Amino acid sequence: MKVAFFDTKPYDIPSFDRYGKEQGITFKYFETKLNEDTVDLANGYDAVCAFVNDTVDATVIDRLVAMNIRVLALRCAGFNNVDMKYAYGKIHVLRVPAYSPYAVAEHAMALLLTSIRRIHKAYIRSRDFNFSLSGLTGFDLYGKTVGVIGTGRIGRVFIDICRGFGMKVLAYDKFPAKGLDNGDTIKYVELDELFANSDIISLHCPLTDETYHTIDEVSLDKCKKGVVILNTSRGALVDASALLEGIKSRKVGAACLDVYEEESDLFFEDNSGHIMEDDVLARLISMPNVIVTSHQAFLTEEALENIAETTVENLVGFFEKGQCPNELCYRCGGTEDCKDGKCF
Ligand code: NAD
16 A cells, blocks of 8 residues: 655654555655645545645645545644535545543643743753852742643543642533532533633643633633643644733733644745744744744654554554544534544
8 A cells, every 4th residue: 555645854854664564555755745736646546544734634635536546544633624524425534533642732731831930931040050040039839720621532641641730720621521510629610611711721621613712712711810821732723823912911920832823834844044924923922921932842753653543543453444543523523513533
């Protein structure tokens, strides 16, 4: 089997080569992202493998079908970059629903601790032998309330980590997890209650029409002054301009972003020699209380291994048995009343 692999980075290749070789799959690694300008590179391949910032819209789907390619193997969990409604009946979309929830949840906590204990500032200072502590005062996480939006795999690991710090948890999910609410330290509440009472808000839900701009001017208005916003999920869950205004007005105490709504042309690439055209991102990055990482929460050795192993299993399963447990719902693609990519 020959698979066209888009948006390749050097760290993808060793594990995909190893698992592919074991199963007789040859990957052709293209550095370019998949979009309507590059889709024709897939001509002659049996399937396409794509990542978070590849664009799989109607035009790309039509081209793939015209080239007789019926399988798209996403090597990620989220699928907001695929037009699933249009894909219905045309192309099968496989994904890696879980590869390491620990990788993402631990990165979220790493960002939070870095931000509120000013580690990013202290690191730079001490490299310059500046051992002054002025301006580095943080706050204890113990006893604080964290609002967790989305209590799936990653959200629940993040809750466990927060509980280890002695934090209280207010949770919100469209489909609450059974047995998680203990009526005391972990409680499911409505979004407005979560906004009003959380010191820190962490996003762990998928990006859908419903969750688009969950954090915006209106929701920020309902939050506590000094709230810390943590987004390791998908950029467009947060209205970046509203967040910037919240930072400027001091309503938002800090923001930690591993994702950004306009990240697709910027993240994963070295833009250090270029003029930054995105004024909102440039202004956010200039703030002392904003930390941005470049969609790296998934990037652990364990996650890379699991991503390659599951993607290869998905392809082999689909081509040999004609079905794959990790195929996304063919009907609504998780956009409606759909849990784990399967309609009820
Ligand atoms: P998951 O499917 O296990 O959990 C998502 C949860 O969100 C589910 O419990 C679901 O019921 C809930 N949800 C769905 N719609 C909702 C809504 N309208 N409001 C509130 N909650 C809603 O997924 P996961 O593995 O925990 O991943 C969560 C998200 O993390 C993914 O969607 C992806 O966007 C993001 N992610 C980011 C990275 C990264 O590197 N930064 C890596 C992996 C995943």
